[in-house]
Each structure stands twice: as C-alpha cells, then as structure tokens.
Amino acid sequence: DAKTTQPPSMDCAEGRAANLPCNHSTISGNEYVYWYRQIHSQGPQYIIHGLKNNETNEMASLIITEDRKSSTLILPHATLRDTAVYYCKASPRETSGSRLTFGEGTQLTVNP
Amino acid sequence: DAGVIQSPRHEVTEMGQEVTLRCKPISGHNSLFWYRQTMMRGLELLIYFNNNVPIDDSGMPEDRFSAKMPNASFSTLKIQPSEPRDSAVYFCASSLWGTAHGYTFGSGTRLTVV
Secondary structure, eight states: OBOOBOOSEEEEETTSOEEEEEEOTTOOTTOEEEEEEEOTTSOOEEEEEESSSOEEOSSOEEEEOTTSSEEEEEETTOOGGGOEEEEEEEESOGGGSOOOOOOSOEEEEEEO | OOOOEEEOSEEEEOTTOOEEEEEEOOTTOOEEEEEEEETTTEEEEEEEEETTEEEEOTTOOSTTEEEEEEETTEEEEEESSOOGGGOEEEEEEEEOTTSOOOOEEOOOEEEEEO
8 A cells, every 4th residue: 555644633723624635645546545534432434535536525525636646635614523533545445455554644623 | 324333332351351342244245344453553454354254364463363254244353361462442344345435434342451
C-alpha cells in the first residue's frame, strides 16, 4: 500500500467546512483512496473512497488531484459529533485481502 | 440493518482463563475480519475469512489465539490461556468481497486480562 501523510491535528468551527488533506505521492494506478474515521471508544467507520474522480456521499466529499498524489476529505458542515481521528489510506480494493492498517491520522476537533 | 454486532462489550478476566469473543457480521457480507487495537501497536489485522473460510491468519499472535466461522452469520475469537498482554480492544469487521466498498466495523470488545 502507498504511504500516506496527514497533519496530526486540525481544528474547525462548528458549522464550517472541514478540509482534511492527505498526501499519497507514491500511489499506484490500481490503488483507491479510502477515508475512515474513529470516534473515541468506537470502531473505525468507513467514510468514502475514490479512484480518480471526485466523490460525494451523505457523509462527505472526496477531492482527488488530477495526478492522484493527494486528496482532500471535505465535511461540508462540521458538527461536534465529527470530532474524531480521520485516517486516509491508499490501497487496492479493500476486499483484495490487503491488510487494513492505519497510520497516525488527523485528530479533527470541532469547536462550538 | 443493525450493523456488525460484537459481544461482550467489555470483558475482564484473570490471567490463564479462556476468553471467547463473538461477532455477527452484516447479513449478506461474505468477508469477516478480526482486528486488535492497542495504543502501542495501533490497529492490527489478526485473521480474515472469506465465505466462512479462513484466508489469512498470519496476524494471529500465537497458538493461544484461534478463530472460527461456523456459518455466514457468526464468528468467534478465542484466547486460551489469556495473558495480561492480550488486553486490548478487539474489533470485528465485515465487507462484501469483490467490491471496493469499505469495511463495516463493530463497536468492539474491550478485553482486560488481570
């Protein structure tokens, strides 16, 4: 799996957009970009994934640069419940058997 | 859908005792994963099953750990005998093989071995 780099922490005001960056400069052509988050004391939660195109679902939007070397997860209207550690991962399709391991992630704190 | 269901939520046991953790995956999912999470080592994959068959158990720490999946709706992770260093949060996750969709995790079992 490609190495990913994320800032260790970010703050965001409640109601504002949270933009979480991830660098994956060594990503291969068959690797997807996945985002998960882990709220304290809970299991990791899948958020979104993408290969080349930008993606949006009910939780977030994923913007992938044209060269695929970086991406940004966008929470359009952050709430206090979005406070969590956010993990970016680049790997082949999740169910290909590759080990799901997380790096350090970004601790997002949403402030009232 | 109730999601991935794990039991118990918390388990405190004495060293040397047998511990059994249980998992019910999401109906229709055909892959199941057991993970362990500690502060020191982060999230580690222990074993995963595809269509009830163990595919990769290379993450299982040692012979004291065993996992079974007798049917598509149930899996167990057993530790016998347990040791204090097994204290961790154990997560079960399931997914639909052959898709790029992410895994769905359970709420975890917090195991404390004293």
